Amino acid sequence: MTNLPSSTSAIATIAVFTLREALRERLIRATMLMVGLGWVFSLFLDELLLTGNESSRAAILAFFFRLGSIFQITILVTFAVARDLHNRGLDSILALPFPRGVSFVGKGLGFALTALLLAGVCGIALLPLAPWNQVLLWSLVLACELLLMASLSLLLTLAIQQAPLALTMTAGFYLLSRSMSTVLLIAQQTKEMVPHWSTTGAKFVLTVIASALPDLNHFTTTEWLVYHTGSLDSLWPILGETTIYLMLLTAMGLFDLYRKEF
Amino acid sequence: MFRATSSSRRPSPRWLIALVLIAMGFQATWKIMTPLPTAQFTDFPSPPSSEVLRLSSLGDPISMAIFWMVWLQTFDDQAGVVVPFHKMNFHHLTRWLERILSLDPRSDYPLFAAIRVYAFVPDPDQQRLILDFVHQAFLDAPKNRWQWLAFATLQARHRLQDPQRARLYMDDLGKTIFDNQLPFWVRGLHARILSEQNELEGAKAVIGGIMVHEPATERQKRALATWIEQLEHYEKNSQ
Numbered sequence: 001m002t003n004l005p006s007s008t009s010a011i012a013t014i015a016v017f018t019l020r021e022a023l024r025e026r027l028i029r030a031t032m033l034m035v036g037l038g039w040v041f042s043l044f045l046d047e048l049l050l051t052g053n054e055s056s057r058a059a060i061l062a063f064f065f066r067l068g069s070i071f072q073i074t075i076l077v078t079f080a081v082a083r084d085l086h087n088r089g090l091d092s093i094l095a096l097p098f099p100r101g102v103s104f105v106g107k108g109l110g111f112a113l114t115a116l117l118l119a120g121v122c123g124i125a126l127l128p129l130a131p132w133n134q135v136l137l138w139s140l141v142l143a144c145e146l147l148l149m150a151s152l153s154l155l156l157t158l159a160i161q162q163a164p165l166a167l168t169m170t171a172g173f174y175l176l177s178r179s180m181s182t183v184l185l186i187a188q189q190t191k192e193m194v195p196h197w198s199t200t201g202a203k204f205v206l207t208v209i210a211s212a213l214p215d216l217n218h219f220t221t222t223e224w225l226v227y228h229t230g231s232l233d234s235l236w237p238i239l240g241e242t243t244i245y246l247m248l249l250t251a252m253g254l255f256d257l258y259r260k261e262f
Numbered sequence: 263m264f265r266a267t268s269s270s271r272r273p274s275p276r277w278l279i280a281l282v283l284i285a286m287g288f289q290a291t292w293k294i295m296t297p298l299p300t301a302q303f304t305d306f307p308s309p310p311s312s313e314v315l316r317l318s319s320l321g322d323p324i325s326m327a328i329f330w331m332v333w334l335q336t337f338d339d340q341a342g343v344v345v346p347f348h349k350m351n352f353h354h355l356t357r358w359l360e361r362i363l364s365l366d367p368r369s370d371y372p373l374f375a376a377i378r379v380y381a382f383v384p385d386p387d388q389q390r391l392i393l394d395f396v397h398q399a400f401l402d403a404p405k406n407r408w409q410w411l412a413f414a415t416l417q418a419r420h421r422l423q424d425p426q427r428a429r430l431y432m433d434d435l436g437k438t439i440f441d442n443q444l445p446f447w448v449r450g451l452h453a454r455i456l457s458e459q460n461e462l463e464g465a466k467a468v469i470g471g472i473m474v475h476e477p478a479t480e481r482q483k484r485a486l487a488t489w490i491e492q493l494e495h496y497e498k499n500s501q
Contacts, residue, residue: 050374063326
């Protein structure tokens with residue numbers, strides 16, 4: 001009888017294989033393509049601007065990299081998990097004598113490493129345009145944003161088991177999380193301008209929805225790269241929010257996985 | 263198996279080839295019959311509210327402000343037609359600039375474009391609109407935008423030939439920013455505008471301030487002293 005590895009080493013093994021699978025999916029090539037396109041795009045816009053400089057290029061690149069890496073990580077996680085479900089790859093992992101949570105946490109950790117890798121590459125590509133400490137801060141926060149989106153994609157794809165629907169929901173979640181604080185401001189202004197039960201009710205509903213979303217509006221702030229205003233004080237609340245929301249997503253994912261009949 | 267290799271290909275039925283050719287013929291005919299697009303001038307649209315603009319930025323207003331500015335400044339170069347600025351709606355343009363500035367209030371770019379591009383429009387009414395936009399932007403954040411109002415004053419005095427407006431701008435500049443914080447050329451401009459409007463005491467006070475606070479060379483000091491003498495001479499003669 002062979003000795004079974006501990007849960008920790010099983011998690012590490014699954015994580016490493018998830019990362020390898022991501023790399024096999026031409027992640028590096030796609031990331032390099034994103035970086036190259038981003039640079040070309042920023043140089044082009046810089047030529048159009050009357051007073052183009054490094055700050056404006058940093059802002060354009062930051063916008064491009066953030067959207068590009070979010071797009072990459074959600075596509076990668078959604079299709080990797082959907083393929084696992086389709087090929088019964090997940091069944092074979094779940095058949096091993098480990099708690100179900102091991103496979104979920106292992107997969108999540110693998111995707112987290114992928115997110116870190118992506119954020120690192122984006123950070124390196126931004127280094128010539130902004131001070132290193134601001135770029136480091138921005139990259140760390142981008143990693144947090146990617147981590148949340150990867151976890152959400154993992155949860156939704158496992159729960160819904162349909163890649164297109166999971167992707168649509170992830171995109172909706174991202175757009176809502178990124179714009180919720182502005183939506184709340186508009187609702188607040190409307191409530192003050194038109195004091196009526198309908199505007200108060202709408203504001204209440206929006207506040208309830210906002211309480212269930214991470215405040216991604218405060219993540220990866222371009223201001224740090226353009227005006228160099230980032231500091232460690234900006235990082236702690238984001239790390240706190242990432243930890244709490246990651247815990248929530250993991251708990252929901254495990255809850256769904258444990259009640260499933262395979 | 264269904265794998266198609268070059269050796270396993272076989273000719274398609276003739277009716278399918280005919281169908282492809284007929285479809286291509288229809289497509290070509292459709293295109294030929296459709297009239298060619300004509301170049302049409304589109305004016306600046308009315309801008310959305312600041313909130314909607316902020317919402318569209320998805321939490322990244324700084325980058326979005328750059329994208330909107332690029333869009334705005336290339337508006338005169340439309341498909342097949344280059345539109346002179348004076349044919350455009352400057353009320354809408356100034357509102358666009360104002361909204362874009364609200365996305366990134368620390369950016370100088372909308373003010374730079376206003377002074378260096380749009381203020382050179384030949385129509386005096388349109389020039390006034392642009393200069394008033396810069397004036398309002400200054401009043402919203404005087405310490406960061408005083409240089410743009412100084413440029414607007416120059417434009418109002420020399421290009422627009424509107425000394426009253428130049429005086430208004432310079433007065434607001436003087437009220438908000440201490441004189442000794444302004445560069446030599448702005449204070450000189452202030453003195454010039456005051457003297458042109460026969461405010462000789464005010465002009466002498468500004469020149470005196472320059473002489474006290476500005477580390478001027480002997481030659482510059484002599485020039486300033488001569489300027490004061492000329493003002494006093496003019497004052498005596500006009501009494």
